[in-house]
Amino acid sequence: MSYTIEVNGVRHEADVDADTPLLWVLRDIWGLTGTKFGCGIALCGACTVHVDGQARRACVTPIAAIGTHAVRTIESLHQTREGAALQNAWAALDVVQCGYCQSGQLMSAAALLAANAAPTDADIDAVMAGNICRCGTYSRIRAGIQQAAAALHGAGQPPSSAVAT
Amino acid sequence: MSALVSQVSRRTFLGTSMAVGGSLLVAFPLDTQSQEDAAPLPTPQAFIRIDPSGQVTLILPYVEMGQGAYTAQAQILAEELEVDPAGVRIEAAPPQEPLYASPLFGGQITGGSGSLRGAWMTMRTAGAAARLMLVQSAASRWRVPAAACSAAAGRVVHVATQRSFGYGELAADAARLPVPRTPRLKQPSQFKVMGRPQKRLDTPAKINGTAVFSIDVRPPGLRHAMVTASPVFAGRLAAVDAQGALAIQGVRQVVRTDNAVAVVADHTWAARKGLAALRLEWDEGAAAGLSTADLLAAADAALDRSGLIAAETGDVRGAEAAATSRYEAVFRLPMLAHASMEPLSCTVHWTPQRCEVWLGSQILARAQRTAAEAAGLPPGQVIVHNHLLGGGFGRRLEVDYVAQAVTIARQVDGPVKVTWSREEDMQHDFYRFHNHSRVSVGMDGAGQPVSWRHRIVGPNIMARFLPAYQKDGIDLDVVDGAKGPYDIPHVLVDFVRNEAPAGLSTGNWRGVGATRNVFIVESVIDELAHRAGSDVVAYRRALIRSSPRTRAVLDMLAARPAWTTPLERPTAQQGRRGRGIAVFEAFGSHLAMCARVLVAPTGAVRVEHVDCVIDTGFVVNPDVVRAQIEGGINFGLSAVLYGRITVAGGRIQQGNFDTYPVLRMHEAPAIEVHIISSGEEPGGVGEPGTSGIFAAVANAVFDATGQRLLSLPIDAAQLRPVQA
Numbered sequence: 001m002s003y004t005i006e007v008n009g010v011r012h013e014a015d016v017d018a019d020t021p022l023l024w025v026l027r028d029i030w031g032l033t034g035t036k037f038g039c040g041i042a043l044c045g046a047c048t049v050h051v052d053g054q055a056r057r058a059c060v061t062p063i064a065a066i067g068t069h070a071v072r073t074i075e076s077l078h079q080t081r082e083g084a085a086l087q088n089a090w091a092a093l094d095v096v097q098c099g100y101c102q103s104g105q106l107m108s109a110a111a112l113l114a115a116n117a118a119p120t121d122a123d124i125d126a127v128m129a130g131n132i133c134r135c136g137t138y139s140r141i142r143a144g145i146q147q148a149a150a151a152l153h154g155a156g157q158p159p160s161s162a163v164a165t
Numbered sequence: 166m167s168a169l170v171s172q173v174s175r176r177t178f179l180g181t182s183m184a185v186g187g188s189l190l191v192a193f194p195l196d197t198q199s200q201e202d203a204a205p206l207p208t209p210q211a212f213i214r215i216d217p218s219g220q221v222t223l224i225l226p227y228v229e230m231g232q233g234a235y236t237a238q239a240q241i242l243a244e245e246l247e248v249d250p251a252g253v254r255i256e257a258a259p260p261q262e263p264l265y266a267s268p269l270f271g272g273q274i275t276g277g278s279g280s281l282r283g284a285w286m287t288m289r290t291a292g293a294a295a296r297l298m299l300v301q302s303a304a305s306r307w308r309v310p311a312a313a314c315s316a317a318a319g320r321v322v323h324v325a326t327q328r329s330f331g332y333g334e335l336a337a338d339a340a341r342l343p344v345p346r347t348p349r350l351k352q353p354s355q356f357k358v359m360g361r362p363q364k365r366l367d368t369p370a371k372i373n374g375t376a377v378f379s380i381d382v383r384p385p386g387l388r389h390a391m392v393t394a395s396p397v398f399a400g401r402l403a404a405v406d407a408q409g410a411l412a413i414q415g416v417r418q419v420v421r422t423d424n425a426v427a428v429v430a431d432h433t434w435a436a437r438k439g440l441a442a443l444r445l446e447w448d449e450g451a452a453a454g455l456s457t458a459d460l461l462a463a464a465d466a467a468l469d470r471s472g473l474i475a476a477e478t479g480d481v482r483g484a485e486a487a488a489t490s491r492y493e494a495v496f497r498l499p500m501l502a503h504a505s506m507e508p509l510s511c512t513v514h515w516t517p518q519r520c521e522v523w524l525g526s527q528i529l530a531r532a533q534r535t536a537a538e539a540a541g542l543p544p545g546q547v548i549v550h551n552h553l554l555g556g557g558f559g560r561r562l563e564v565d566y567v568a569q570a571v572t573i574a575r576q577v578d579g580p581v582k583v584t585w586s587r588e589e590d591m592q593h594d595f596y597r598f599h600n601h602s603r604v605s606v607g608m609d610g611a612g613q614p615v616s617w618r619h620r621i622v623g624p625n626i627m628a629r630f631l632p633a634y635q636k637d638g639i640d641l642d643v644v645d646g647a648k649g650p651y652d653i654p655h656v657l658v659d660f661v662r663n664e665a666p667a668g669l670s671t672g673n674w675r676g677v678g679a680t681r682n683v684f685i686v687e688s689v690i691d692e693l694a695h696r697a698g699s700d701v702v703a704y705r706r707a708l709i710r711s712s713p714r715t716r717a718v719l720d721m722l723a724a725r726p727a728w729t730t731p732l733e734r735p736t737a738q739q740g741r742r743g744r745g746i747a748v749f750e751a752f753g754s755h756l757a758m759c760a761r762v763l764v765a766p767t768g769a770v771r772v773e774h775v776d777c778v779i780d781t782g783f784v785v786n787p788d789v790v791r792a793q794i795e796g797g798i799n800f801g802l803s804a805v806l807y808g809r810i811t812v813a814g815g816r817i818q819q820g821n822f823d824t825y826p827v828l829r830m831h832e833a834p835a836i837e838v839h840i841i842s843s844g845e846e847p848g849g850v851g852e853p854g855t856s857g858i859f860a861a862v863a864n865a866v867f868d869a870t871g872q873r874l875l876s877l878p879i880d881a882a883q884l885r886p887v888q889a
Contacts, residue, residue, distance in 0.1 A: 034374020
């Protein structure tokens with residue numbers, strides 16, 4: 001069956017079964033490989049995308065469920081305020097190691113900041129617990145989120161748990 | 166792999182300016198006397214390409230799997246070459262031994278925390294040689310002495326007249342000059358790039374979705390396949406009914422090999438659905454009844470067999486007989502999976518004349534040879550492209566998935582990407598196998614150890630993986646650190662080989678021998694200190710007599726607030742708090758680590774804080790050191806808290822992150838890393854964080870609960886307070 005979906009502001013078409021997860025359409029058919037495959041059952045968060053601004057795991061989101069909702073992937077995250085601030089923070093703090101989980105981390109973090117401008121550590125834990133990092137960059141991810149939040153909303157509170165130097 | 170490295174280090178660092186050049190051939194016992202004559206020429210062209218525009222491309226043999234290897238190698242080359250690392254392009258080196266072999270391992274291998282040490286030994290001279298050749302070519306054009314010129318920021322300047330050439334203008338001429346045999350290296354006081362927290366060169370692409378991992382490649386005409394191999398160890402594929410699979414939209418063909426079947430499709434989901442729709446018959450074979458209980462029994466039985474002696478000093482038997490008291494414990498470590506975030510994949514385009522392979526490998530030249538063998542082609546006709554690795558941890562040191570993909574690709578027209586599901590990746594791993602140890606200590610009247618006997622049971626990984634890393638049939642890695650940094654007069658370390666059954670593959674897991682032995686040694690020492698009524702720092706310190714650097718990291722740790730600040734008393738509802746340490750040398754680095762835990766009334770352990778002091782010799786990039794220790798600690802914590810691979814019916818029982826949980830954000834401790842500056846040769850940092858955390862946490866749990874952990878992962882039931 002033919003589906004036409006808006007991804008990053010561009011319309012894309014795919015002729016696939018209805019149950020095909022968005023993840024594989026993005027990667028294999030449309031060449032948007034920034035969204036990653038990690039587990040296939042929504043346990044690791046590597047496949048996180050935005051659907052109408054909400055974080056979704058693309059590995060369990062069937063293409064048929066998208067309809068006219070707008071999809072955003074890591075490739076256009078820089079176009080959002082939260083995304084750009086997070087990417088700046090990630091670069092400033094050298095968050096990444098292998099980097100494979102980081103598309104998903106950034107997408108989850110951007111959705112968090114869009115919904116919650118000043119997340120506490122508990123807020124960060126609750127949202128980001130769904131994104132696994134095997135390289136263990138968690139404390140830098142946390143610091144990156146807090147740095148981005150501070151940059152977006154003016155210097156105010158210092159980060160509640162900075163990376164120790 | 167500390168033992169071998171220190172052996173090589175002593176020999177190659179004779180004369181500091183004589184670091185061996187870019188085509189080091191041999192890692193293993195070099196003949197000291199003939200070493201200077203045998204030192205091969207640096208080969209700058211292997212690592213550096215400068216095009217006429219001046220664009221510098223660095224060709225890097227150590228692959229980037231998160232450990233910062235690209236950045237560190239670029240800093241090393243850029244420093245001696247005198248260019249700004251921010252402007253360089255990076256290429257993964259093609260497979261070519263001995264040109265790109267690591268001096269530590271004798272092969273083109275990224276692992277063993279050896280990227281920086283290897284690059285330090287071979288790539289400084291390559292960069293310096295290139296610089297000298299560029300300077301000489303400019304000096305020749307100006308008809309001035311080379312000594313009248315200097316190089317900086319990609320240009321050669323004639324100091325007196327301030328005339329200059331960019332490297333791009335000189336490169337072609339420079340390449341024709343003879344390579345200087347012993348180029349003078351910069352002194353640390355002259356470093357502009359090394360020793361600074363240089364920003365990672367791979368960060369930009371990894372945060373905007375453009376970084377290409379091997380699972381991301383898409384050559385034109387690509388088909389996507391998913392594969393499943395026998396779920397039972399060493400089983401064979403008996404029959405395949407492909408009818409259901411072939412009826413699925415997008416499925417193109419079903420490919421059989423002798424122990425696996427793959428579905429090739431237009432996209433991975435169709436391939437996955439196709440796999441699920443296959444009706445498969447497996448000839449399960451002899452392993453079909455195997456269980457974890459069998460594996461544990463075999464490892465325990467091995468504890469009582471006679472072993473090969475790995476180390477022996479003094480008279481252990483006599484000292485044991487004379488000892489005032491004794492302590493003995495058996496430690497049992499479980500099977501562990503690697504579970505990198507990027508599941509395994511390999512993309513292959515096979516034709517009868519040529520084979521092209523896209524992959525992410527820690528061992529590229531071996532991968533090429535393996536691909537060539539599976540392709541039925543000479544290696545010269547096998548083109549291999551390496552990529553960023555979404556985690557290695559030792560799994561991508563193996564080449565099984567490469568041979569499998571080539572075998573499948575021979576039956577497919579055009580390029581095919583063979584992707585493993587997470588379940589396939591977890592169930593066809595090269596596991597860290599069961600490792601058992603029996604440690605027997607004889608103590609004197611003051612509770613000091615006078616005899617130390619450590620019997621090690623485990624597979625001999627090196628016999629298969631790197632045979633030269635053995636001595637007299639003993640895997641040198643598995644016995645590495647078997648008595649720790651402690652001076653004990655009578656020592657016997659022996660090794661009893663206990664292999665996994667056929668079809669259950671075993672391999673290298675982050676921290677390898679050190680990850681195994683530091684947990685055991687530091688747990689025993691901690692217990693001895695407790696029994697002697699001693700402070701755990703003082704007890705260790707008194708026994709560390711031959712390694713001032715190890716003593717220094719212990720002293721520094723013991724002076725820091727994480728150790729000295731009184732523990733905040735938790736409420737009864739919160740549980741019990743404790744603190745524990747581990748001190749060790751591994752991979753050329755010296756570490757002391759302190760973990761603080763809170764053990765809930767349920768027995769659940771929360772690691773609240775980890776403090777680490779590290780002396781890793783000269784630090785090329787301090788931020789990378791911190792990141793590797795932080796990450797290594799968190800990687801190890803997954804295993805401390807959860808990691809356990811079990812077997813039933815000859816199959817691996819875990820398959821995904823539900824049954825094989827790993828550490829998540831909310832469980833990650835606060836981590837502080839203090840780097841001691843020392844002028845020593847650089848050590849490795851990719852693994853020691855992992856190696857140390859097991860004991861630091863286990864000793865903290867003991868401090869909190871009085872329970873000594875003899876096996877992992879932590880069993881909460883064991884830690885519940887005993888009801889009166």
